[in-house]
Amino acid sequence: MIEVNHISKQFDGKQVLQDITTRFIRGKNNLIIGQSGSGKTVLLKCIIGLYIIDEGDILFEGKSLMEMDPASRKNLRKEFGTLFQGGALFSSLTVEENVMFPLTMNTAMDREEKLERVNFCLKRVRLENANKLYPSQLSGGMTKRVAIARAISLNPKYLFCDEPNSGLDPSTANVIDKLINEITEEYQITTIVNTHDMNSVMEIGDQVAFIYQGQLWWEGSRNDILQSSNKELNDFVFATELTKKLKHKSA
């Protein structure tokens, strides 16, 4: 479990996150939603330690990230799997080398063992025959799947996904959502997904945190969203006529 306690963050005097307190539960898909510029990516980057928070604390299984020395923080990061918005695959490496990279840098496995693990991860994301391809040869969906394979190669305890569906068609986006959901349940990891894709919210949102203007505005499950009377949340989630009709129908 990850606990975020009263965290705040500002850039050049501009308050981006303000007093956010929430918890992300193990074995569940914890979604952070909000408009572009609401601060959800900053929140995710604070949790994974890419940004240093100005106030508050972040606890991983009760251990404070802020109080960790660099060695402990480095060890903690080995338990992270991260899926970046654009995939962040290393463009000079093949798919196989990309997935193998965390294993090479963080384990003492020999090449055979690493290759076995790489093939397992690629099979898990249904990309068995892509080993020798370069990132420039992959489609958007394949890039995301390779990024997921790389993220799970070290058997992470925590999976962080920043806009996993951005730039994907609804059907491919659904495949990625299902994959994240399967991996979360199968390995019982704590997954945090940053998204503004409402299909994802309704598909896999076990726990949803709505960030509005840098503040935690609303929390609940995907079912609670349908019943919520929170104006800002409703304006964001049910922004189109179609979704408004759906909410009305469900009510």
Place this chain on the structure above:
Amino acid sequence: MKVFSQLGEYLLFLRQVFTRPDKFRIFHQQAVKEVESIGLESLWIVSIISIFMGAVATIQMAFNIDTPLIPKYTIGFATRQTIILEFSPTMISLILAGKVGSKIASEIGTMRVTEQIDAMEIMGVNPANYLILPKIAAAVFINPVLIIISIVLALMGGWIVGTATSLVTSTDYILGLRSWYQSYDVFYALIKTVVFAFLITSISGFYGYITRGGAEDVGKASTKAVVQSSIFIILFNLILTQLLLND
């Protein structure tokens, strides 16, 4: 004030770069790749420029020493000194600052804006050490080799043009090359080259590493890297010349 802040950032960046590599085997592999990318891929441009500059230097020397009071072999001697002391180590390093510096800054900058560096950091890897240290090590190793090649080719270029245009005989030119030779001059050239290699790779790596934004910012970082590397090469050229050649 911004200068001091950036200098501080650069020093902190160097502290990150100069840490013990997590895996020496990987570091070695990366460094070998960089020797090819930084050194061997620059061999062609270095060769062309060196031959032509050597030729031009010889013609200019012959033009300026057009008096019976100064022996003809002085042309070979003056060409050699110009090439070894200044042209090859400094001019070629300035050209490499453009070619290699922009390549490093744009490569690292692109990795930064596409979150590849963040991804590396999250995997528990020190990106500055993993990406930049092999480049510095490779340049410090291969640039002196390039400069030696440059010196040889420039002197050959001078000999070819000098003899082909009858400005100087082959015997006089070679006598000039061999006159008052001091190996310290080559040592001085190589010391300068090593320092310039460090400046080019570390400054370009730094500007790439601190890039924020998108494609336009990568372009800006690349330009800054070339400009700053060139300025520091010229500055350190003066400092090193004063330190190493002043008796």
